[in-house]
Amino acid sequence: MDQRSVWYNVDWISILLFLVFVIAGWLNVYAAVYDDQAHYSIFDLSQNSGKQLLWILSSFLIIAILFLLDYRFYNNLSIPVYVTVMLLLVFVLIFGREVAGSKSWFEIGSFRLQPAEFAKFATALMIAKYFDIAKPKNIHSIKTLVSLGAIIGLPVILIFLQGDTGTAMVFGAFVLVLYREGLSPLILLFILLSGIVFVLTLFIDQVYLLSAIIILSLIVFGIIRRNVVNLSLLVGTAAYCLVLSAGVDFIINDLFKPHQQNRIKALIDPGADPLGYGWNVTQSKIAIGSGGFSGKGFLQGTQTKFDFVPEQSTDFVFCTIGEEHGYLGSLALIVLFMLFLMRIIYVAERQKSRLVRVYGYGVASIFFFHFGVNIGMTIGLFPVVGIPLPFFSYGGSALWAFTLLLFVFIKMDAHRKQILDR
Secondary structure (H helix, E strand, O other), X not given: OXXXXXXXXXXXXXXXXXXXXXXXXXXXXXXXXXOOOOOOOOOOOOOHHHHHHHHHHXXXXXXXXXXXXOOHHHHHOHHHXXXXXXXXXXXHHHHOEEEOOEEEEEEEOOEEEOHHHHHHHHHHHHHHHHHHHHOOOOOOOHXXXXXXXXXXXXXXXXXXXXXXXXXXXXXXXXXXHHHHOOOOHHHHHHHHHHHHHXXXXXXXXXXXXXXXXXXXXXXXXXXXXXXXXXXXXXXXHHHHHHHHHHHHHHHHHHXXXXXXXXXXXXXXXXXXXXXXXXXXXXXXXXXXXHOOOOOOOOOOOHXXXXXXXXXXXXXXXXXXXXXXXXXXXXXXXXHHHHHHHHHHHHHHHOOOOHHHHXXXXXXXXXXXXXXXXXXXXXXXXXXXXXXXXXXXXXXXXXXXXXXXXXXXXXHHHHOHHHHHHO
């Protein structure tokens, strides 16, 4: 296939959405740190907006390099890339610098690099490589589950040891990839049920919740066909829910660290300590709500100017969008991101190569998790866990990692006809 045909097959829609996101993200980083008294330029390298521009320009260089490399490079080096990133995760535990309670950063002068961001890319590529090599016919076999569990679990453990629980949680998104490849929907329902019971335990008195579980189980018992399989499933599910609900207090009070406990408390009732652990969520809601229907206007956010919302150019950048562009701006962002995710899934589904399809679903899963959790935590639907909003939050490591994730996939897709011809 000649180069002209490759460029013809590039998914320009995904590239266009990427450009819209990074430009809008850059403008919002500027708005988040804007000071109308100092009159900083958006290009000022002493400010986050100027630094973010450098990260964006360097990401364009990464894109150019990715397109110059042969598409088979990503298949052949999947394992070395994964091993290298895992070693970096080990080294950062030894030589890394601690920032905000997480020992996740290499620091050289003023330059910082967070290997955990690149572990998402390496793991997505490794999962795809495993399916390409092993070609498992039954994803529920012990060998397949252990292998995939090891691939996903290793970076989770190393990142958790760094103290970065939020990033470690991202790897749970890969369950959506496994579901596409044949994982039983019962496992997804089990995970969803666990989350529902955990959250309900936080908001409802335990006695009432336990009673509700028992009553609901009795109702189901009266409806279902009473055979050994159904009864075993019902009893097992009810027992699991009862044990999980009873153990939530132990999990929070004995396993969670104090700052993690405060995040749960802020989720339940941020108003209980509005000047303490509830400050971030309370101010975030105020900023977003104050934008109203159409927003206050670009650079007109008062919550931003007076620094009420902490980390507003990183974890809470969505607050800037909500305050300055209102409901309309927030809705536009959500719609664009949904179109972006749908586009990635569409491109993944048109692949004949299992490796590329699996990798594409890995890309979509990571973006979906970041998108949902980041917005959820800014409006009080999810604990604050330090998850950046893709292409919008300030930071070089995250932007580079998201760029790698997306454009390796776009590069593979551009050569889909060559893969078909082999």
